[in-house]
Amino acid sequence: MEETDFILKLLDPKTQNEAFKKLLSEYQKPLYNHIRNIVLNHDDADDVLQNTFVKVFQYLKTFNGDSKLFSWIYRIATNEALTFIKNKAKRNGISSESMQSKIVENLAADTYFDFSGIQLKLQKAINELPEKQQLVFKMRYFEEIKYEDMSEILGTSVGALKASYHHAAKKIEIFMTKD
Amino acid sequence: MNKFKLDKEPKIDSGFKIPENYFETLSEKIQIQLQEKETKVVPLISKRYKWIMAVAAILVLALMIPFYNKIAPSNTELDDTTLEDYITDQSSINQYDLVSLLEAEDIQNIKVELPIENETIEDHLYSNSNIEQYIIE
Numbered sequence: 001m002e003e004t005d006f007i008l009k010l011l012d013p014k015t016q017n018e019a020f021k022k023l024l025s026e027y028q029k030p031l032y033n034h035i036r037n038i039v040l041n042h043d044d045a046d047d048v049l050q051n052t053f054v055k056v057f058q059y060l061k062t063f064n065g066d067s068k069l070f071s072w073i074y075r076i077a078t079n080e081a082l083t084f085i086k087n088k089a090k091r092n093g094i095s096s097e098s099m100q101s102k103i104v105e106n107l108a109a110d111t112y113f114d115f116s117g118i119q120l121k122l123q124k125a126i127n128e129l130p131e132k133q134q135l136v137f138k139m140r141y142f143e144e145i146k147y148e149d150m151s152e153i154l155g156t157s158v159g160a161l162k163a164s165y166h167h168a169a170k171k172i173e174i175f176m177t178k179d
Numbered sequence: 180m181n182k183f184k185l186d187k188e189p190k191i192d193s194g195f196k197i198p199e200n201y202f203e204t205l206s207e208k209i210q211i212q213l214q215e216k217e218t219k220v221v222p223l224i225s226k227r228y229k230w231i232m233a234v235a236a237i238l239v240l241a242l243m244i245p246f247y248n249k250i251a252p253s254n255t256e257l258d259d260t261t262l263e264d265y266i267t268d269q270s271s272i273n274q275y276d277l278v279s280l281l282e283a284e285d286i287q288n289i290k291v292e293l294p295i296e297n298e299t300i301e302d303h304l305y306s307n308s309n310i311e312q313y314i315i316e
Contacts, residue, residue, distance in 0.1 A: 024206050032202075036195050046201075053209045054216060112196040119194030141185070142193045169185050176183035 003069055010060050020057060028053075030143070031077050037138040038081035040103045040123075042112040048084050052077045071152035074145075078135070078153060101127055125175035129168050136161055137168040 009019035031052060036045040055076050063072055089099035104127045107113045108120055126134055135154070139145045147158045154161070 021206065024209065028202055028205055032197070033193070033195075037193060040195075042195070042198065049205070050209055050212060054212050057213055058216065107194070112198065114192070114194045114196055118191055122191050123194060138193075173183045173185060177181070 004065070007060075007063065007065070007069060023056070024053065027073060031073070034074065034139070034143055035077055035081045037142055038078070038135070039084055040100070040107065041110070044084060044088070048077070048080050052080045055080065067152045068149070071149060074149075074153040082131075096131070121176060122172070125172045126168075128175060129171060133164050133168040133171075136164040137172070140165050 006019065006022075009015040010023065012019075028049070032045060032049050035048045035052070036042065039045050039048055052073075056073055059076070063069070067075075085096050085099060089096040092099060094102075104123050107123055113120075126137060129137065136150070139150055139153075140147075145153075147161050150156075150161050151158045156164075
């Protein structure tokens with residue numbers, strides 16, 4: 001299998017560097033987007049992304065092929081991003097939800113946010129949702145990740161994920177309909 | 180008011196912008212981080228340090244030898260005079276015990292030529308009334 005070969009190349013010290021460069025080029029953009037969707041801020045996304053790749057490299061030898069490499073990498077990225085938010089909120093002495101609300105409110109002033117009314121409104125709508133629903137919605141709507149892959153990444157059944165998305169979408173539509 | 184329908188509306192972008200050339204420099208930044216992690220993860224006691232420890236231990240032991248010699252006397256044997264005094268002082272050891280320990284050769288060597296005149300012997304016998312003791316021996 002192609003993936004097995006690639007993993008072997010990543011584990012072999014002789015081919016490791018080249019294989020890792022390939023992994024980087026393949027995953028850096030989608031992983032960045034995934035992480036940015038969670039942490040919202042570019043500098044934070046940059047930190048988390050770098051940490052993610054370092055962890056991927058370090059833990060590669062523990063990867064046992066139970067899931068796809070893709071899912072395993074995304075799982076690390078998701079956990080890193082969520083932990084980052086929690087720690088940031090803790091340092092500021094507030095809840096994660098409050099932390100994220102603050103960031104969303106400030107998005108308009110963010111250099112690296114395209115201030116077009118509807119995008120900001122959508123971010124605010126998403127921010128109203130419970131954390132898990134936010135994650136599911138972003139992964140489906142922005143990143144267009146398949147439910148099967150999402151299930152492997154988040155450890156939730158496909159059915160539960162579809163239901164989660166459905167609830168999220170309904171709430172967002174209500175928010176977006178309001179002025 | 181038109182109800183907003185996600186699947187009816189054109190796809191809305193997340194709105195996030197990325198700094199120019201961000202991905203071009205990312206690879207390098209990560210490689211640096213990986214190198215830093217590698218140098219941090221060294222064995223707790225490196226080979227070099229083990230060598231230094233070994234040499235230090237040997238030096239300490241070597242330095243302790245003269246010091247140890249000062250504490251404990253190098254000559255553990257007693258000199259002859261001390262030994263003789265000890266034997267004579269110890270009343271529990273009589274001459275018969277000593278003789279039994281000696282070899283025949285040693286006994287011959289002990290025999291000292293004492294030129295004692297008969298007169299001296301007679302005088303001694305007279306002064307000493309305990310003649311029987313001598314007859315028995």
